Amino acid sequence: MAGTRLPTDPQDLTVDHLNALLAAQSPGVALTDFTVTETHLWGGGQASSAGRMVIAPTYAASAPRDLPRSLIIKVAKTDPTSDDPKRVRGTGALYRNEVNVYTRLQPSTFLEAPAVLGGVYDPETATFLLLMEDLRDRGASFGAVTTPVGLDTVRSLLDQLASLHARFWNSPDFADGLSWMEAHTRGDLHLVFNTPQAAPAFIAQQVEQEQFKREMVQRLGTTVDGLFRGFQRVQAHQARLPQTVCHGDTHIGNTYALPDGRGGLLDWQLASQGYAMHDVSYLVATALPVAERRTHERELLAYYREQLLAKGVADAPSLDDLWLEYRRAMVWGVYIGWLTTPVVNYGWEITVMNHLRIMTAYEDLETGRLIDALG
Numbered sequence: 001m002a003g004t005r006l007p008t009d010p011q012d013l014t015v016d017h018l019n020a021l022l023a024a025q026s027p028g029v030a031l032t033d034f035t036v037t038e039t040h041l042w043g044g045g046q047a048s049s050a051g052r053m054v055i056a057p058t059y060a061a062s063a064p065r066d067l068p069r070s071l072i073i074k075v076a077k078t079d080p081t082s083d084d085p086k087r088v089r090g091t092g093a094l095y096r097n098e099v100n101v102y103t104r105l106q107p108s109t110f111l112e113a114p115a116v117l118g119g120v121y122d123p124e125t126a127t128f129l130l131l132m133e134d135l136r137d138r139g140a141s142f143g144a145v146t147t148p149v150g151l152d153t154v155r156s157l158l159d160q161l162a163s164l165h166a167r168f169w170n171s172p173d174f175a176d177g178l179s180w181m182e183a184h185t186r187g188d189l190h191l192v193f194n195t196p197q198a199a200p201a202f203i204a205q206q207v208e209q210e211q212f213k214r215e216m217v218q219r220l221g222t223t224v225d226g227l228f229r230g231f232q233r234v235q236a237h238q239a240r241l242p243q244t245v246c247h248g249d250t251h252i253g254n255t256y257a258l259p260d261g262r263g264g265l266l267d268w269q270l271a272s273q274g275y276a277m278h279d280v281s282y283l284v285a286t287a288l289p290v291a292e293r294r295t296h297e298r299e300l301l302a303y304y305r306e307q308l309l310a311k312g313v314a315d316a317p318s319l320d321d322l323w324l325e326y327r328r329a330m331v332w333g334v335y336i337g338w339l340t341t342p343v344v345n346y347g348w349e350i351t352v353m354n355h356l357r358i359m360t361a362y363e364d365l366e367t368g369r370l371i372d373a374l375g
Helices: 015-025 092-105 151-167 188-194 199-209 211-219 224-238 277-287 290-310 319-338 348-364 367-372
Strands: 031-040 050-059 071-076 116-122 127-133 244-246 255-257 263-265 272-274
Touching: 015 031, 015 116, 015 127, 050 092, 092 116, 092 127, 092 188, 151 244, 151 255, 151 263, 151 277, 151 290, 188 199, 199 211, 199 224, 199 319, 211 348, 224 319, 224 367, 277 290, 277 319, 277 348, 290 319, 290 348, 319 348, 319 367, 348 367
Parallel strands: none
Antiparallel strands: 031 050, 050 071, 071 127, 116 127, 244 272, 255 263
């Protein structure tokens, strides 16, 4: 399938596409037909860096009986308003990374994460396909900054992060079996976020065009360039601290909760080697209203540390050290997490509320001052 543009809309999707994915990763599973039941492509306020379709599959008679009744297919982001509506607008580095994470790291085998039946990325066209379970079949509800999230749910998500981080804490596999994984200070994702003509230029354009972004940056007493430099300093500093696998993009919209209370993690496009507070700070700051975050964040951080210890990280940093780096890590959520996100991705309310929560945390926690202290 590689070397050929992969489908980005329902009209081009075929049984052959899906069976090729299944043959590579889920032997014994095949489809004879499918029906597209939902489509969420970029531009409709329900898709960010990739589109997705929902299908009702008809499995071959020889397939196992316990397969999902509904499947999600993630596809490359295109621009329906352009002269060429199938021109890929997504970033190939993100797509390749997500396929690698789901098919090689396979987080669902040791965490609460979506089970993936197959995935492929084509570097020539920067298109991809991921075929995964529809979590709604298991009764999942999906996180959003506009929906109240209880402290028990946040703790469950911190349990998941502690399991992930403990499993790979200073892992020797980074030099061998996980050498393919991106890192915060090297690799293609690093280039996307640090090359002036790439993400920084787009962020500067967003701030220039959107008044609420511009005034929020001004309220922080800094500039877009100042945030860029601070983001780079924190990434370089935290790369010298204990490294693990980070989910990378833990805003509350990339999480879900099951009926039994367990939390789970979605959308692994930005997974990379990094420092654990990258994930923890972004989750807590976006999950909770400002007042709740101010009241509970330190106790939640202590809970996370207890989970690290319980899962075998004997040299877990002290709570004071974690608190310091938690506060510094907030710059990522401000600069990359939300200044880079256009309103069209999630709509006005979700976008503004995430900006408000993460930027208020940056102010409350004196993130700018702590970055300056790095010298």
